[in-house]
Amino acid sequence: MLNVGSIEQGFVLDHIKAGKAMTIYHDLRLDQLDCCVAMIMNARSSKMGRKDIIKVECPVDQLDLNIVGFIDPNITINVIEHGEIVEKKALGLPKEVRNVIKCKNPRCITSIEQGLDQIFILTDPEHAVYRCKYCEEKYHGHRRD
Amino acid sequence: MHRQLKNLRHVMSPLDLSVEELDHIMELAADMEKNPAKYAHVCDGLKLATLFYEPSTRTRLSFETAMLNMGGNVIGFHSGSTSSATKGESVADTIRVVSCFADICAMRHPKEGAPMVAAAKSSIPVINAGDGGHQHPTQTLADLMTIRQTKGRLDHLTVGICGDLKFGRTVHSLISALVRYPGIRFVLISPEELKLPSYVKEEHLDPHHTEYKEVIRLEDALPDLDILYMTRVQKERFFNEDDYIRMKDFYILNEEKMKLAPKDMYVLHPLPRVNEISVDVDDDPRAAYFKQVYWGMYMRMALMFTLLELEVKE
16 A cells, blocks of 8 residues: 555545535635645555545644534544544534535525525424525435535 | 614514513504604614515515514615526625614524524624525514504414414414413414424424414314414425325315304415415405514514614603
8 A cells, every 4th residue: 555654633524425525625625725635545555445534734723624523524523633543523413515516506695696505594404404504495415425 | 874773683583572572562562553653763863774585575565664664764675586686695794784884684584593693793783584495583573563463462362273283384383382371272273284383393392382283174173272373285296196285275264164163263474375265255354364474564664673772752
């Protein structure tokens, strides 16, 4: 297996569905961070067969990882400080999801208004139901694309 | 420069107002109807902007009359085609511009959520005057006030809602507002194809443990009702023509059917009506649908008065 060195401080996102690392890279806006990111794609996994891994070297408070729980709750996140795992982050559903999914209601104002953020609010945590902030169109469950 | 407010508030849905606030607005509306002279100049020098991106008869005229009755003025446009929207101006930019001219704004837009976009960028109160099939809070205020004025209360009522319960935004809004009062029962009268969606039941009826039953025949429900809220059944909602033909006369309310109803059961309709209420019902003292229009105007007066933080100078 390809070797990528360990990181001093940051996060390791493991058990990403194979082929999805790039999508998560963009969803977490890692391209906008001034930090070192390593992406391992299609790695062998005893649990998943194949998986992706992302390693991010950055101060631990610089990244909002809540969105990962919405994208795929099976992803595991290890927080690294001084080269050691200090926390395994539990993933919950974020209260708000911004610019990750688009409202599918053709009558929604987001379909025509320029520069408007796509905002979904968690309205039913038990059933993982989100609703568009503007038109209340329902979005069910986690994003699995 | 527009009027400076201590607390800038917008009304996007009827649930933006608490039951206590609604009670206060209804009392104010009743007082405005009784004492028009007292409120004739409370809006002197103030302007309402009616930003109507799609045509409307009742709602726009009602808002404009409401402001004129309080001594204010009205500016605005009456369709998207006569506004800068045709040049591609965003709702956010339009409201920023209008905030420089007016003190309060009523917005109707074919796109759902447009008034919320406006509210986020506005420095004046924005009232949703209907956004697509989504919300129409001042219609609900008119409905509640009419029930209160005809029945004398908003609690312990059996409310029949008849017709298109699936797509009717006024129906969903009214249910969400009425469940907050104690002792409300609903009789939902509709064909199978137009039943109340399960999400409305799950979000509004179930959490309040509101009692309801679903029936198909209007005649079966009529004897037990305090209020009958009629809506239009639209042909395009049916999957086949036969079903529509079978159902369309089912929900025509006429004087014959009104004989089955209690003497103090009032009939409401958000209008426009097509044929679902026969014109022979219009002269029945229980026909309250034109009173809804009347009270709707006073509710809009009271709502604007409240949002503008006005006071009557005694």
